[in-house]
Amino acid sequence: MAVIVQKYGGSSVETIEKMKNVAKRIIKAKEKGNDVVVVVSAMGKTTNELLRIASEAAKRPSKREIDMLISTGEQVSISLLSMILNDLGYPAISLTGFQAGIKTKGVHTKNKICDIEIEKITKHLGEGKIVVVAGFQGLNDNGDITTLGRGGSDTTAVALAAKLGCQCEIYTDVDGIYSVDPRVYKKAKKLSYISYEEMIEMSHLGAKVMEPRSVEIGQCYQVPIYVASSLKDCPGTYIKEVDKEMEERGITGLSISENVLMITLNNVPYTPTNVAEVFALLAKEEIVVDMISQTSPNEGVVNISFTTSKDDLLAVEEVILKLKEKFPTLDYQLDTTIIKLSVVGSGMRTQWGIAAKLFELFAQKGIEFKQVTTSEISISYTINKEYKDVAVQVIAEHFNL
Amino acid sequence: MAVIVQKYGGSSVETIEKMKNVAKRIIKAKEKGNDVVVVVSAMGKTTNELLRIASEAAKRPSKREIDMLISTGEQVSISLLSMILNDLGYPAISLTGFQAGIKTKGVHTKNKICDIEIEKITKHLGEGKIVVVAGFQGLNDNGDITTLGRGGSDTTAVALAAKLGCQCEIYTDVDGIYSVDPRVYKKAKKLSYISYEEMIEMSHLGAKVMEPRSVEIGQCYQVPIYVASSLKDCPGTYIKEVDKEMEERGITGLSISENVLMITLNNVPYTPTNVAEVFALLAKEEIVVDMISQTSPNEGVVNISFTTSKDDLLAVEEVILKLKEKFPTLDYQLDTTIIKLSVVGSGMRTQWGIAAKLFELFAQKGIEFKQVTTSEISISYTINKEYKDVAVQVIAEHFNL
Numbered sequence: 001m002a003v004i005v006q007k008y009g010g011s012s013v014e015t016i017e018k019m020k021n022v023a024k025r026i027i028k029a030k031e032k033g034n035d036v037v038v039v040v041s042a043m044g045k046t047t048n049e050l051l052r053i054a055s056e057a058a059k060r061p062s063k064r065e066i067d068m069l070i071s072t073g074e075q076v077s078i079s080l081l082s083m084i085l086n087d088l089g090y091p092a093i094s095l096t097g098f099q100a101g102i103k104t105k106g107v108h109t110k111n112k113i114c115d116i117e118i119e120k121i122t123k124h125l126g127e128g129k130i131v132v133v134a135g136f137q138g139l140n141d142n143g144d145i146t147t148l149g150r151g152g153s154d155t156t157a158v159a160l161a162a163k164l165g166c167q168c169e170i171y172t173d174v175d176g177i178y179s180v181d182p183r184v185y186k187k188a189k190k191l192s193y194i195s196y197e198e199m200i201e202m203s204h205l206g207a208k209v210m211e212p213r214s215v216e217i218g219q220c221y222q223v224p225i226y227v228a229s230s231l232k233d234c235p236g237t238y239i240k241e242v243d244k245e246m247e248e249r250g251i252t253g254l255s256i257s258e259n260v261l262m263i264t265l266n267n268v269p270y271t272p273t274n275v276a277e278v279f280a281l282l283a284k285e286e287i288v289v290d291m292i293s294q295t296s297p298n299e300g301v302v303n304i305s306f307t308t309s310k311d312d313l314l315a316v317e318e319v320i321l322k323l324k325e326k327f328p329t330l331d332y333q334l335d336t337t338i339i340k341l342s343v344v345g346s347g348m349r350t351q352w353g354i355a356a357k358l359f360e361l362f363a364q365k366g367i368e369f370k371q372v373t374t375s376e377i378s379i380s381y382t383i384n385k386e387y388k389d390v391a392v393q394v395i396a397e398h399f400n401l
Numbered sequence: 402m403a404v405i406v407q408k409y410g411g412s413s414v415e416t417i418e419k420m421k422n423v424a425k426r427i428i429k430a431k432e433k434g435n436d437v438v439v440v441v442s443a444m445g446k447t448t449n450e451l452l453r454i455a456s457e458a459a460k461r462p463s464k465r466e467i468d469m470l471i472s473t474g475e476q477v478s479i480s481l482l483s484m485i486l487n488d489l490g491y492p493a494i495s496l497t498g499f500q501a502g503i504k505t506k507g508v509h510t511k512n513k514i515c516d517i518e519i520e521k522i523t524k525h526l527g528e529g530k531i532v533v534v535a536g537f538q539g540l541n542d543n544g545d546i547t548t549l550g551r552g553g554s555d556t557t558a559v560a561l562a563a564k565l566g567c568q569c570e571i572y573t574d575v576d577g578i579y580s581v582d583p584r585v586y587k588k589a590k591k592l593s594y595i596s597y598e599e600m601i602e603m604s605h606l607g608a609k610v611m612e613p614r615s616v617e618i619g620q621c622y623q624v625p626i627y628v629a630s631s632l633k634d635c636p637g638t639y640i641k642e643v644d645k646e647m648e649e650r651g652i653t654g655l656s657i658s659e660n661v662l663m664i665t666l667n668n669v670p671y672t673p674t675n676v677a678e679v680f681a682l683l684a685k686e687e688i689v690v691d692m693i694s695q696t697s698p699n700e701g702v703v704n705i706s707f708t709t710s711k712d713d714l715l716a717v718e719e720v721i722l723k724l725k726e727k728f729p730t731l732d733y734q735l736d737t738t739i740i741k742l743s744v745v746g747s748g749m750r751t752q753w754g755i756a757a758k759l760f761e762l763f764a765q766k767g768i769e770f771k772q773v774t775t776s777e778i779s780i781s782y783t784i785n786k787e788y789k790d791v792a793v794q795v796i797a798e799h800f801n802l
Contacts, residue, residue: 016457050477056417057481058488065487068480068495072473076451079469080458086466087459094469098499099544120544143500143521 003125003166004029007039007135007157011173012230013077014044016084022230023084025171026130030090035125037164039135039157040081042073063108067137067147071097074134074153082132092130095120097137097145102156104138104146111146113138113155113217116163133160151211158214162221170210175229176237177202177209179401180254185392189401191252192235195242195346198252201378205342206257215239242346250354251345251399254392260290261313262335262370262382263320264305269327270297278304281322285315290340291371291382301329305370307382310336338370341391342380343399355379361394404526404567405430408440408536408558412574413631414478415445417485423631424485426572427531431491436526438565440536440558441482443474464509468538468548472498475535475554483533493531496521498538498546503557505539505547512547513614514539514556517564534561552612559615563622571611576630577638578603578610580802581655586793589802592653593636596643596747599653602779606743607658616640643747651755652746652800655793661691663736663771663783664717665706670728671698679705682723686716691741692772692783702730706771708783711737739771742792743781744800756780762795 006026013019022040030036050070054061078094085092097104101117124131135153140146148155154170161168177199180188194202196219203212209227218225218239228236246252268274275294282289287308295303308316316334324330348354358379362369367390369381383391395401407427414420423441431437451471455462479495486493498505502518525532536554541547549556555571562569578600581589595603597620604613610628619626619640629637647653669675676695683690688709696704709717714735725731749755759780763770768791770782784792796802 016454019458053417053481054484057420058484060488061484062487065480065484065495068483068497069477072476075473075476076470079466080454082469083455083459083462083466086463087461094466096469096546099546145497145500 002033003035003037003164005037005039005157005161005164005166005168007153007168007170008041008230009153009172010041010044010046012171013040013081016080019077019081020084022171023081023088025230026085027088027090030130036130037121037125037160038081038130038132039153039160040074040077040132041135041153042070043077046073046076064144067108068145071134071137071145071147074136078132078134085130085132090130091128092132093124094132094134096134097156098139100133100160102138102159104140104148106146108144109147110149111138111140113148113159116159118163121160121164151214154210154214155217158218158223158225161223162217167224167226168218169226169228171228171230172209173230174209175232175234176227177207177239177253179252180392180396181207181256184256184388185254185396185401188396191237193238193240193246194252195246196239197242197377198246198344198346199239201344201375202253202255202342205344205378205380206255206259206340207253210239247347247350249345250347250351251343251395251401252347253344254395254401255342255344256388256392257340257342258385259310260307260336260338260340260382261310261316262305262307262338263316264303264333264335265320265323266303266331266333267301267327267329268304269329270300270302274327275302275304277326278323281319282308282316285319287312287315287319291373291380293371307338307340307371337385338382339385339388340380340382341388342378343395344378346377348377348379357398358395361398362391365390365394367391403434404436404438404565406438406440406558406562406565406567406569408554408569408571409442409631410554410573411442411445411447413572414441414482417481420478420482421485423572424482424489426631427486428489428491431531437531438522438526438561439482439531439533440554440561441475441478441533442536442554443471444478447474447477465545468509469546472535472538472546472548475537479533479535486531486533491531492529493533494525495533495535497535498557499540501534501561503539503560505541505549507547509545510548511550512539512541514549514560517560519564522561522565552615555611555615556618559619559624559626562624563618568625568627569619570627570629572629572631573610574631575610575628576633576635577628578608578640578654580653581793581797582608582657585657585789586655586797586802589797592638594639594641594647595653596647597640598643598778599647599745599747600640602745602776603654603656603743606745606779606781607656607660607741608654611640648748648751650746651748651752652744652796652802653748654745655796655802656743656745657789657793658741658743659786660711661708661737661739661741661783662711662714662717663706663708663739664721665704665734665736666721666724667704667732667734668702668728668730669705670730671701671703675728676703676705678727679724682720683709683717686720688713688716688720692774692781694772708739708741708772738786739783740786740789741781741783742789743779744796745779747778749778749780758799759796762799763792766791766795768792
């Protein structure tokens with residue numbers, strides 16, 4: 001018998017009614033002769049609601065206690081889903097993170113899985129049961145309940161599949177991975193496969209279907225991941241090792257991030273230490289700087305532009321106040337009309353002309369860009385959002401996305 | 402430093418606001434130099450709400466999964482209370498049943514504590530922390546999460562106090578134990594002390610302040626139990642070993658149970674096996690029979706009356722249908738106008754006249770009773786509820802309750 005891991009997210013188990021639909025899908029997999037391990041998230045918006053209550057209880061809620069609190073969300077889902085399966089005549093057993101042997105380490109609310117003692121799960125599977133595991137949680141060396149942070153249930157599912165040496169199916173409210181977000185480009189194609197590295201890159205660059213951490217684990221342990229709809233019965237997307245065919249396709253996807261704040265600092269007195277100091281101060285405030293550009297020094301001063309997340313606006317303004325004390329001539333602009341457009345494809349490694357083609361397309365359409373960064377398999381541009389539609393259109397059409 | 406265990410019930414932690422008040426009381430005990438272990442129940446009606454959701458999920462929810470589900474209620478309370486204490490500057494740590502080392506056995510939803518591995522709690526107390534333990538729950542030998550049934554948080558608190566060799570304070574929405582329920586008899590006195598056996602007897606007989614199981618543990622391990630209000634600062638009631646003074650007081654309390662169903666079976670053909678069969682059938686349906694009376698056999702038939710809980714009405718009717726098949730002459734009445742009135746006092750052991758005095762009082766007031774049962778320290782009567790007020794009045798006044 002083949003083992004499979006299926007993961008259902010919060011929106012798929014939002015109500016008892018939706019859970020009953022999920023149970024039918026699980027039963028279908030079981031009836032096909034599979035041993036089934038199911039990983040579930042908390043119902044709907046439960047985690048956010050618990051966090052809201054925590055903020056009512058304390059100004060600075062202890063993170064250990066946050067984990068204790070929010071881990072109840074998955075515990076509720078697994079018990080209800082197991083009741084439903086049992087009631088339908090399919091023996092099922094729910095296991096919390098600690099019962100499923102999920103060992104974690106790190107800081108509370110952002111733990112990482114370091115091992116899974118799989119024996120309990122395999123024993124129950126051996127007895128013919130469907131095993132329903134709480135996603136997102138585990139137990140650390142102190143015996144404290146921990147959680148894995150954003151996308152944690154995906155991580156639990158992929159890590160379990162890695163340990164069980166089987167496929168991991170992620171059922172969600174989208175029906176697969178698209179070359180471009182269909183809300184941005186209607187004609188976007190659903191990919192039938194994408195490589196781990198492309199998926200990781202796209203996630204980092206703004207595609208929200210899966211968190212990079214879970215895909216990284218999948219890549220590390222060669223777990224085939226299948227992403228599909230929890231509602232519709234239509235083919236989803238496989239995430240797997242890069243192959244010849246993928247390399248030939250040049251560009252696999254395009255992603256847009258609108259959460260971009262561009263800061264331009266003018267008239268910074270030019271010495272290498274001054275520039276370093278700017279970024280040291282930003283780092284001290286835990287501001288993640290993404291793209292940087294700098295003009296050539298002119299008359300002893302430089303202009304520096306960089307981008308961060310819009311969430312960091314307040315922290316950035318504090319840093320600028322400190323910089324103005326130090327460099328009274330400093331003058332600055334904050335720009336929130338900027339977006340980041342990235343194209344991703346394993347094919348970039350072997351097809352040299354892609355970057356050149358992109359610059360050519362931008363030039364044809366008169367699209368100005370502010371900064372450019374590249375990785376081995378991606379190129380990102382910051383552009384003004386007025387160019388968004390035309391840029392997406394021209395790239396998607398040229399590369400057949 | 403003295404260790405104390407404090408227990409706060411669901412109504413005391415119903416809202417964040419009420420939890421903050423509870424936190425102040427805990428801090429007061431800590432400031433007095435005590436090591437404090439706190440046991441809390443689920444917030445307000447959480448457990449009932451979770452059970453309602455379970456009944457929506459499944460017709461016959463698995464009891465193991467019920468335990469998995471409802472144990473989240475206390476986990477939410479302990480984490481929030483610990484956040485509040487930490488936020489107020491008092492280091493606190495929450496522990497679920499399994500983390501607190503509470504080992505249980507038995508059937509799911511009605512487990513019993515069989516041992517507590519206390520080391521983790523004493524370690525945290527040693528580090529100066531307030532330890533907040535989830536009531537009502539534990540872990541069985543299989544590693545399954547279990548719950549202790551009705552009054553389970555009291556049981557957790559008393560068992561912890563037994564293991565720690567300290568006093569157990571039960572804070573609740575009543576301000577102590579009264580000789581008679583003040584809703585039934587306004588002039589009822591609050592007792593400053595009551596013996597374990599009296600409290601157990603009164604609980605069994607309908608007083609709802611504490612479940613008998615927790616008091617039994619208190620008696621077994623000689624844990625001083627103090628019951629008081631979680632809102633008001635007024636003296637409560639100590640539950641402790643019986644002493645000379647208690648024995649002299651004759652009757653300690655009077656309790657009324659209105660949840661009484663009296664069944665009368667007429668014309669049961671009289672043989673000892675027939676009567677036995679009636680009660681065997683009742684037992685098979687798990688109907689707990691409380692008081693029984695039987696007329697002398699007359700013309701080969703007997704009339705049998707017995708009482709059960711009103712909750713068993715449907716089951717009783719099913720048994721009667723079966724009996725009518727067997728004994729076609731059988732005829733029956735169901736009476737729900739009956740109440741049970743019980744008086745309890747350790748003094749009954751040494752003061753012989755109490756039963757006689759009660760019969761005399763009943764005769765004086767013309768109160769008819771249906772059945773009488775006695776234990777070593779109690780006498781119970783079933784009477785029609787029209788006599789309730791006069792019976793309570795005459796007994797309470799005579800015995801100065």
